[in-house]
Amino acid sequence: MTTQLKNFFNAKSFCVIGASTTPNKPGNVIAYNFVHTFPGKTFLVNPRGGELHGQKLYKSVFEIEEKIDAACLVVPAKYATQALEDSGKKGIKNIIITTGGFSEIGEEGVLLQQQMSEIMKKYEMNVIGPNCLGLFSPELGIDTMFLPGTKLKRPESGPVSIFTQSGAFGAAFIDQLSRLGSAKWVSKFISYGNASDINETDSLEYVGNDSDTKMIIIYLEDFKNGRSFMQKAREISLKKPIMGIKANRTETGAKAGASHTAALSSNDAIVDDLLSDAGIIRVTTWDKLKDCVLVFGTQPLPLGDRIAIITDGGGAGVMASDMVSDCNLKLAEFSPIIQKNLDETFPSFYATGNPIDLTGSAVAEDYRIALEAAYEDPNVDSIVNLCIPVIPDLDINEFIQITKDIAKRKEKPFVTALVGGDEAVYGTKELMKDDIPVFPSPGRAVRALGMLTDYVKYLKKHGIDPRKVSMGEGK
Amino acid sequence: MKNIEIFEKVKQENRTALLEHESKKVLRNIGVNIPPSRIITSLDDALIAAKEFGFPVVMKLMSSEVLHKTDAKAVVINIDTEEKVIETYDDFMKRFESFSIAGILIERMVNKGLELIIGTNTDSTFGPVILFGVGGVLVEAIQDVVFRMCPTTKEQALSAIDEIKAKKLLDGFRGMPKVDREELADMIVKLSKLAWEYRDNIAEMDINPVIANEDGIFPVDARIILK
Structure with a gap:
């Protein structure tokens, strides 16, 4: 045939x-x-x-x-x-x-x-x-x-x-x-x-x-x-x-x-x-x-179902967390050392649990710190990067650069949602030029990870190591 | 009697539906554990069987003219004395006098438990498929069932068991006994093989309810419909 x-x-x-x-x-x-x-x-x-x-x-x-x-x-x-x-x-x-x-x-x-x-x-x-x-x-x-x-x-x-x-x-x-x-x-x-x-x-x-x-x-x-x-x-x-x-x-x-x-x-x-x-x-x-x-065409497969969410808006974080449970995923619990670093680095009014809420005071550099921490944490399998770019001190170009730097690593699935108007559209376009997955809502970003993770669950159920399956991330 | 002989006999009698005792004979032939039962045609045999199996027993009228046995009051459960065996026997003989009767199926009553369904059907696209889910009289209203293609592997059967919405019921919910998933999966595999092997003969099959209780997993009613 x-x-x-x-x-x-x-x-x-x-x-x-x-x-x-x-x-x-x-x-x-x-x-x-x-x-x-x-x-x-x-x-x-x-x-x-x-x-x-x-x-x-x-x-x-x-x-x-x-x-x-x-x-x-x-x-x-x-x-x-x-x-x-x-x-x-x-x-x-x-x-x-x-x-x-x-x-x-x-x-x-x-x-x-x-x-x-x-x-x-x-x-x-x-x-x-x-x-x-x-x-x-x-x-x-x-x-x-x-x-x-x-x-x-x-x-x-x-x-x-x-x-x-x-x-x-x-x-x-x-x-x-x-x-x-x-x-x-x-x-x-x-x-x-x-x-x-x-x-x-x-x-x-x-x-x-x-x-x-x-x-x-x-x-x-x-x-x-x-x-x-x-x-x-x-x-x-x-x-x-x-x-x-x-x-x-x-x-x-x-x-x-x-x-x-x-x-x-x-x-x-x-x-x-x-x-x-x-x-x-x-x-x-x-x-x-x-x-x-x-997501399947650009990301590696996750090794588990634990998600970290980084956001600058509480509502977006809550909606993403809801979708985490709808998709049978789990919110990761940061390892003690990573958690300690986050607690010590960020001002006390940032929420440093999961989701990490950088609040409306966030600057782009805060994203780098939070994203890298989540990326390094062995307790985190996939990362959701949420940004509502309307907040005053966030430079969209810096945010784009930071997102690109993290996305390049391709060791863990990494998805972004940019929610809003002109700057969100601009950021999406810039990131998508490099095939960095960006979604227009927190839910769609999490759901994409959900599908990726469902596939991993299927592989594991059949005794297949997801690391043995090569995806489109090498392109 | 071998399965193919049962099917041939039913066809020769211009029937498409096997009677319950015939369906259960087929299941027994493929190694499915059926509660002790016997088809009897005399009161003496009924009493001997009841004593042998131990009370309580169930008596069911086997007639190709009575397909919906419960509706026709052709099933009597909880028969716990010899008097009741006699009473039921006489009642059946009187009420179904004008029917063609294959006999009365007398069997040891299965204790209450979780009611499940295993069934097969012939799909126009995929051929024989097997269904597993929550059974009983409400099966069509609850619709908590999962399909697999026949023949199915044990692995596929186990994953089907795990996919029903009410799977919590299988794990000892509110004091109910825990269901042995391995045994249940083995039963699904056997039935799926039956449907596949006899795909030229069998159109549909309903094993409903399959009762899971502290004693094990038992097909309580079985219906096989031929093509």
């Missing part, structure tokens, strides 16, 4: 069948992508011939003499069977069909997809799609996303691999990642659409074994092969975190059966338990998924 997707990502030659001379048409965009980013050989096919993006347009695949490793079919559904048949005759074994108009449109499309499946089998081809965005890997220069770069910005190479049933979700998420921090996020992106051949389990297996992938994001609405997906996930989640959305939560309720068990068996209740049993971190909202990328 893995070998199927490997064949696509390792392809040395790619053919775009249906390369279009009309700007912004899918066949035009994909041809452009390959001509400009693919390091291997690119062939463009259009029955009218001519030239495109400075390359020859072959009238048919049979005009091409060289061997072709993979092809992207960008022809309308009604021509797709013929194009697939030709590709088979030409000996192309790996095909991406981005075009829609198949099983997703009803009976007529189902029939068309069946015909395609027969051709696939006849020529022993591997197929991604139809009705998908196909593949994207900035590192490998593969990009079958048919949306023009002026509209859908491409993120750069990084630790995250994504596979998605929905192309629209994928496109939006990729576009968001292109403006998240440094934009260096994506390793492999797989949009498999109708999954006529390659499905969620194949995708999981591929990115699970891919050494460049440090974390896996999934978007699913249903399963083509639920059992083997869960079995694979159980193995892979012990090596790297898997997280994501299983949408369509209200799809089917439980059927009233003859047993209580049947009555309780709603599809989503089962999915929810099986995902968690397989070690997949399920999130239900888009925001949470982005928070996941930010």
